[in-house]
Amino acid sequence: MNEAVTNLWSVPLLIIIPILTAILVNLLYNKTKAIRAISVGASIAVLAIAVLSPYGFHWFAGHPAVNSDGTYTFTASVFSWKLSLEYYYGPLQQILIGLMSLLLLFTVLIATKSLSKNLGPYLAIIFLTYVSAAAVLMTNDFYHLWIAVELGSLLVAGLVASSGTAYAQKAALKYTFFSALAGSGLAISLGLILGLTGYVNITDAIHFLMSNDLGGMYAVLYVAFAFLTLAWVYAGGLVPVHPLKSDVYRSAFPHGTVLLQTQSKLMLVAIGIVMLRLFGSLPFATDVMLVISVLTMIFGVVMALIQTDLRWILAYLIVSHSGLVTVGLSLGTYRGIVGGIFQALNDVIYMSILLICCEMLLYFGKGSTSIKFGGGVAKKSPWLAAFAVLGAMAASGIPPFNGFQSELILLQAALEQGLPEVAAVILMVSVSTFVALFRAIYSIFLKPEPEKTSESYVGRFKMPDVVFISLVVLLSISLILGVYPQLAFSFINESALKVVLVPWVP
Amino acid sequence: MGSIDSLYDKIKRYLTSIFGGEGSTDAITGYSSGELQMAVFVMLLASLFRIFLIPLGIVLLLGAAIMVAYFAPIIRTVELENSNDLNRVLFWVIVYFSIILAVTLWGI
Numbered sequence: 001m002n003e004a005v006t007n008l009w010s011v012p013l014l015i016i017i018p019i020l021t022a023i024l025v026n027l028l029y030n031k032t033k034a035i036r037a038i039s040v041g042a043s044i045a046v047l048a049i050a051v052l053s054p055y056g057f058h059w060f061a062g063h064p065a066v067n068s069d070g071t072y073t074f075t076a077s078v079f080s081w082k083l084s085l086e087y088y089y090g091p092l093q094q095i096l097i098g099l100m101s102l103l104l105l106f107t108v109l110i111a112t113k114s115l116s117k118n119l120g121p122y123l124a125i126i127f128l129t130y131v132s133a134a135a136v137l138m139t140n141d142f143y144h145l146w147i148a149v150e151l152g153s154l155l156v157a158g159l160v161a162s163s164g165t166a167y168a169q170k171a172a173l174k175y176t177f178f179s180a181l182a183g184s185g186l187a188i189s190l191g192l193i194l195g196l197t198g199y200v201n202i203t204d205a206i207h208f209l210m211s212n213d214l215g216g217m218y219a220v221l222y223v224a225f226a227f228l229t230l231a232w233v234y235a236g237g238l239v240p241v242h243p244l245k246s247d248v249y250r251s252a253f254p255h256g257t258v259l260l261q262t263q264s265k266l267m268l269v270a271i272g273i274v275m276l277r278l279f280g281s282l283p284f285a286t287d288v289m290l291v292i293s294v295l296t297m298i299f300g301v302v303m304a305l306i307q308t309d310l311r312w313i314l315a316y317l318i319v320s321h322s323g324l325v326t327v328g329l330s331l332g333t334y335r336g337i338v339g340g341i342f343q344a345l346n347d348v349i350y351m352s353i354l355l356i357c358c359e360m361l362l363y364f365g366k367g368s369t370s371i372k373f374g375g376g377v378a379k380k381s382p383w384l385a386a387f388a389v390l391g392a393m394a395a396s397g398i399p400p401f402n403g404f405q406s407e408l409i410l411l412q413a414a415l416e417q418g419l420p421e422v423a424a425v426i427l428m429v430s431v432s433t434f435v436a437l438f439r440a441i442y443s444i445f446l447k448p449e450p451e452k453t454s455e456s457y458v459g460r461f462k463m464p465d466v467v468f469i470s471l472v473v474l475l476s477i478s479l480i481l482g483v484y485p486q487l488a489f490s491f492i493n494e495s496a497l498k499v500v501l502v503p504w505v506p
Numbered sequence: 507m508g509s510i511d512s513l514y515d516k517i518k519r520y521l522t523s524i525f526g527g528e529g530s531t532d533a534i535t536g537y538s539s540g541e542l543q544m545a546v547f548v549m550l551l552a553s554l555f556r557i558f559l560i561p562l563g564i565v566l567l568l569g570a571a572i573m574v575a576y577f578a579p580i581i582r583t584v585e586l587e588n589s590n591d592l593n594r595v596l597f598w599v600i601v602y603f604s605i606i607l608a609v610t611l612w613g614i
Contacts, residue, residue, distance in 0.1 A: 305540040432543060
């Protein structure tokens with residue numbers, strides 16, 4: 001299949017603007033006003049590009065195309081060549097990168113409000129984290145996939161370590177250690193696929209696999225699948241790497257975790273789709289993905305139940321809900337894939353609401369997020385309590401919020417596949433999320449304030465306008481998607497159909 | 507002579523003896539819910555084997571129910587195995603990776 005070489009203008013801008021911003025703010029180091037102006041401007045610019053950009057390709061290198069029947073197409077015209085190293089910007093990329101850009105803007109606004117020391121390097125890492133996730137979402141070749149995943153994992157460690165505590169630095173070090181393992185695994189996997197097919201372009205590799213009998217080489221493909229699964233598990237924080245990933249989520253500043261969890265969810269979707277396209281038809285491949293997803297859901301939510309700190313609870317719930325995303329993808333059906341991607345979108349939104357509430361408790365309220373003490377916050381900041389309660393409702397899948405719609409689709413997809421046990425686990429996760437979150441919310445916000453102690457919240461909360469607007473916007477999106485989910489489906493449907501209807505042109 | 511304790515008192519005393527602290531702390535609520543979740547999950551997992559053979563699913567479900575009751579509480583073990591200790595995570599990564607390779611290569 002050939003594509004016109006459009007070299008879409010927006011694709012390089014989505015990568016280069018954040019990189020240039022990262023360099024600039026790093027150089028400015030502690031000049032808060034200038035850093036704030038540049039970083040907010042850059043965030044608005046990438047958001048505008050993500051929204052306004054048309055769909056198309058950006059081309060880095062090419063070769064004669066491999067058709068779906070295994071023949072080659074070659075003409076002298078460069079425009080009939082197959083794109084080899086390429087980025088693709090389509091509806092799925094638009095909605096996911098658009099949402100991530102919005103969250104980047106909120107993260108930058110909150111970071112510049114709450115931090116003053118080392119602001120430049122910190123924001124540089126935030127912008128590069130954005131780049132890694134955007135690149136993974138857009139790429140359709142193995143080289144860029146590997147580079148972006150590797151870059152992303154190191155940036156996660158950097159973002160966590162920059163929060164400054166000894167515990168955070170230990171968590172970052174552990175995560176980096178596994179980065180070496182998973183990164184090598186990804187490289188081996190891609191090397192094996194490259195060796196089997198001879199193509200770095202993912203679509204070309206799929207065409208080759210479909211039109212050629214691998215004979216005794218199938219074992220190599222299975223090994224490649226196992227190594228790619230290792231990278232998927234690591235990038236998304238699935239079982240058995242979830243203790244390290246939850247450590248990462250809870251050690252970073254909550255506003256940093258907003259971007260970290262967004263990056264994880266988007267990587268889960270992007271790498272998951274590549275895995276489905278490449279290995280979806282192999283026996284056991286989707287079964288392996290499904291088992292990992294179910295274990296992630298249950299271990300995440302059980303660990304969340306036994307925590308006594310809101311940050312820990314959120315960290316484990318993010319892990320558990322990553323399992324909800326991947327369970328949809330693992331089902332491999334049209335409805336499952338739509339449900340999985342929609343869940344990723346929703347999850348990012350409601351978890352961001354809760355994380356921003358957590359940020360408020362930690363830094364603006366000068367309090368602790370532990371549920372062992374506290375109480376009475378609702379009286380001092382009714383708006384914050386309202387946002388936390390509504391965010392928790394969305395996360396628990398209560399209508400009319402967005403979480404309800406995606407979990408309903410996932411339940412339907414599991415039942416359609418004849419897997420009521422998986423549907424039961426999804427329900428368990430939903431109910432347990434409610435229990436875990438409302439235990440914390442009751443103790444921190446709704447319970448009457450105990451006797452004054454040195455750890456009691458002092459005075460009345462004054463929520464900064466920036467945070468208030470961020471929460472209102474995110475909650476509005478949550479409500480809109482809950483009431484009118486078709487809005488998101490129009491962006492997701494195309495990609496889900498393309499995965500199911502192999503051969504697939506990105 | 508029978509005990510004058512109500513069933514609630516017995517359960518509360520049993521849970522307190524396992525987890526320590528006050529009987530009505532948040533930790534007890536969380537650990538109890540977690541224990542029940544794990545029990546249900548293990549049984550659900552066992553029942554999934556009905557896909558291969560329905561009698562196998564029934565036997566494994568019964569076996570899982572007995573095991574869960576016998577080894578209770580399992581939540582402490584689950585918590586320990588899900589700790590962020592690097593060696594433990596590395597161990598589980600190797601186990602998972604081996605299983606994934608074995609299962610997929612088995613299909614050839």
